[in-house]
Amino acid sequence: MKNTFSAYHPFINLLFYIGAMVFGMILMHPAFLLCSVALAFAYYMALANQKSKYLFRMLVLFLVVAFTNPFFNHSGEKILFIYMNGRVYTLEALCYGMVLAAMFITVITWFASYNIVMTSDKFLYCFGRLLPAVSLLLTMVFRFVPAYKRQIGQIASARKCIGKSTENGTALQKAEHGMAVLSALASWAFEGGIVAADSMRSRGFGSGGRTSFSVYRWESRDRGLLFLMLVLIFGIIGCVAKGGAYAAYTPKIVLAGIDNRYTWMGVIFYGIFLSIPTVVNLAEECKWLILKSKI
Amino acid sequence: MSKEFINNHYYVFSVLIIFIAFAIFCFRFEKKRPQAREMVTLAVMSAIAVAARAAFVMVPHFKPMSGVIMISGMAFGPGAGFLIGSVSAFVSNFMFGQGAWTPWQMLAYGMAGMLGGFLRGRKVLEEKKGLLFIAAYGFVAVVGIVGPILDTSSIFLMPDVNNAEAIAAIYASGLPLNVVHGLATFLTLLLLTRPMLEKLNRIMTKYGVMKRE
Numbered sequence: 001m002k003n004t005f006s007a008y009h010p011f012i013n014l015l016f017y018i019g020a021m022v023f024g025m026i027l028m029h030p031a032f033l034l035c036s037v038a039l040a041f042a043y044y045m046a047l048a049n050q051k052s053k054y055l056f057r058m059l060v061l062f063l064v065v066a067f068t069n070p071f072f073n074h075s076g077e078k079i080l081f082i083y084m085n086g087r088v089y090t091l092e093a094l095c096y097g098m099v100l101a102a103m104f105i106t107v108i109t110w111f112a113s114y115n116i117v118m119t120s121d122k123f124l125y126c127f128g129r130l131l132p133a134v135s136l137l138l139t140m141v142f143r144f145v146p147a148y149k150r151q152i153g154q155i156a157s158a159r160k161c162i163g164k165s166t167e168n169g170t171a172l173q174k175a176e177h178g179m180a181v182l183s184a185l186a187s188w189a190f191e192g193g194i195v196a197a198d199s200m201r202s203r204g205f206g207s208g209g210r211t212s213f214s215v216y217r218w219e220s221r222d223r224g225l226l227f228l229m230l231v232l233i234f235g236i237i238g239c240v241a242k243g244g245a246y247a248a249y250t251p252k253i254v255l256a257g258i259d260n261r262y263t264w265m266g267v268i269f270y271g272i273f274l275s276i277p278t279v280v281n282l283a284e285e286c287k288w289l290i291l292k293s294k295i
Numbered sequence: 296m297s298k299e300f301i302n303n304h305y306y307v308f309s310v311l312i313i314f315i316a317f318a319i320f321c322f323r324f325e326k327k328r329p330q331a332r333e334m335v336t337l338a339v340m341s342a343i344a345v346a347a348r349a350a351f352v353m354v355p356h357f358k359p360m361s362g363v364i365m366i367s368g369m370a371f372g373p374g375a376g377f378l379i380g381s382v383s384a385f386v387s388n389f390m391f392g393q394g395a396w397t398p399w400q401m402l403a404y405g406m407a408g409m410l411g412g413f414l415r416g417r418k419v420l421e422e423k424k425g426l427l428f429i430a431a432y433g434f435v436a437v438v439g440i441v442g443p444i445l446d447t448s449s450i451f452l453m454p455d456v457n458n459a460e461a462i463a464a465i466y467a468s469g470l471p472l473n474v475v476h477g478l479a480t481f482l483t484l485l486l487l488t489r490p491m492l493e494k495l496n497r498i499m500t501k502y503g504v505m506k507r508e
Contacts, residue, residue, distance in 0.1 A: 025307050072461040111394045120389050133329055134321050137338050137378075141386045144342030149349045156350065166353045172482075175357060178350040179486040182343070182359070185350070186491055189339045190498045197335040205331045 003047060003117070004284040005277035009222040010122035012229070017114050019233055020274060024106045029245040029256060031267045033102045039274035040109040046281060047116050058109070062101045069097025075250040096249035113277075128212045148185060155181045155188075225276065232273040239266030306395075313398045317381070324378065332504040337379055340367040344383040345390075356475050360387070361407045361441055362483025365433055368411025369420060369488070370495035371505045376408025399448035403441045410436045420492065430485040434477040442473030 006013060024036050041058075045051055070080075076090025083089060120142055128135045156166055159181065166177045239245065244262030248254045256263045329337075344363040351357045364383060368376025381401040388397050414432070419425035446469035499505055 022307065026304050072464070107395055111392070115392050131321050131325055133325050133334065137334055137341075137382060138386065140335065140338035141341045141345065141382060142389070144338060145345050145386065145390075148342050148346035152346060152349045166350065171354055174354045175351065175482055176486060178354065178357075178359070179483070179490075181350040182347055182363070182487060183490040183494070185346075186343060186494050189343060190336070190494065193335040193339040194332065194498070194502050194504075197331040200331040200335070206328065 005280045006117040009216055009218055010125050012222050012225055013117050014126050020110050021107055027245045028099050029247040032245055032270055035271045036106045037102050040106045043277045044109050044113040047113055058105045062105050065101035065104055066098040070094050077252060092250045092253055125214050151185055152181055155184050232269050235269040236266055310398050313402050336504050341379045341382040345387045357479050359483045361437055362480045364404055364408045365411030366488055366491045368408040369414045370492055372415050373409040373412030376412035377405040380404035380408030396448040399444055403444035407441045429488055430481045433484040434481040437477040437480045438473050442476055
């Protein structure tokens with residue numbers, strides 16, 4: 001599937017992920033968690049390469065975290081069994097473990113799709129105006145790292161010719177040869193860096209304002225989505241502030257019930273907010289199908 | 296915000312505090328209006344720290360990053376060391392994937408640079424016997440400070456840390472890896488400090504960058 005959501009403006013992408021992750025870590029009510037688990041996976045599965053492997057790993061992680069939690073947390077009323085001279089394994093701690101495990105795999109999954117959507121250029125664009133020096137620094141590092149890796153390869157193969165390969169000898173000798181490579185890299189890198197700095201200065205770096213290149217344009221669809229997202233975020237915060245997402249697990253499970261209208265309103269807002277990327281992608285797909293069918 | 300709310304969401308709030316610390320640091324850096332040569336020097340050092348792993352692909356479990364960051368701290372001072380460390384951690388995570396651990400790694404490697412920076416201008420850096428002291432200092436810094444900060448990010452994985460038992464378990468399980476990391480740093484500092492510092496000092500004298508105020 002084509003990832004239309006990542007074609008939106010970087011600010012939209014960033015705002016979505018900040019919202020999804022912060023709410024994902026704070027909201028521990030099962031209804032909210034169900035929303036976030038389902039929608040985080042729905043979006044990532046549309047983008048991922050190794051779907052079944054990822055799902056399997058997340059399932060294992062979920063089970064491990066959920067079932068080990070009661071070994072660390074002994075509070076709770078309903079005792080499932082007692083082990084090792086009187087320590088208790090309680091139902092409440094198990095439920096809490098499942099909640100935390102769900103939260104954990106949700107955030108990991110959001111990060112997995114974040115790594116696909118928010119490429120380094122988008123990140124730099126978002127902070128370029130706020131922190132020009134820091135983002136220029138980051139840009140330079142991004143450019144230098146692959147160049148230096150290539151240079152390390154060249155230095156290492158040149159040293160191989162004089163019998164100082166990093167592949168031979170004991171671990172200590174390998175480490176020593178590696179250090180020599182690094183040292184050679186440092187001289188080369190600093191000489192080049194100073195030349196680059198002088199070139200920057202002679203082109204007027206530091207003499208005034210700077211513009212930065214970007215390929216992003218703020219379009220009307222971004223404005224629409226921003227408005228929707230802000231409304232939903234304030235809606236969720238409002239519902240949470242009214243106690244709609246209240247959940248306590250230990251020592252006694254107390255949840256905000258279905259009879260609480262702030263709970264279901266909050267869940268609806270949260271569900272709509274988190275389904276934005278998936279819906280955007282599906283809508284684009286449908287639009288394309290309709291356009292194709294007319295030809 | 297009630298105390299209970301903050302206690303229940305310790306992860307979010309601890310990351311928030313880290314972010315505020317970074318924000319203060321970044322804005323101070325911006326306000327200084329760094330010169331081109333200073334910027335490039337910082338970028339080169341961070342990139343070397345990130346790329347350094349490529350020189351040791353043949354040595355398993357050898358992570359030279361903390362060592363290189365500490366050396367740059369020794370040459371350029373604690374502030375620059377912190378910046379180099381956190382930038383390196385951030386950039387290397389763009390290659391290995393960002394995650395909930397990113398802020399902690401940035402903090403931990405930043406601390407490595409800062410701790411290295413505390414040695415700046417000290418006599419040990421020139422003395423013949425000082426090398427062993429520097430390497431030991433690096434080992435202690437990694438096992439005692441940098442490693443535990445990295446481990447702290449897994450309070451997210453080991454969720455219920457409301458009792459000391461669980462916290463102790465997390466740090467104890469991280470110890471073997473931290474010792475390996477510490478040994479790598481020890482070796483890096485032992486072998487690389489002298490040649491690297493010579494080069495960095497030469498750059499500083501020759502081109503007048505990053506001079507001490």
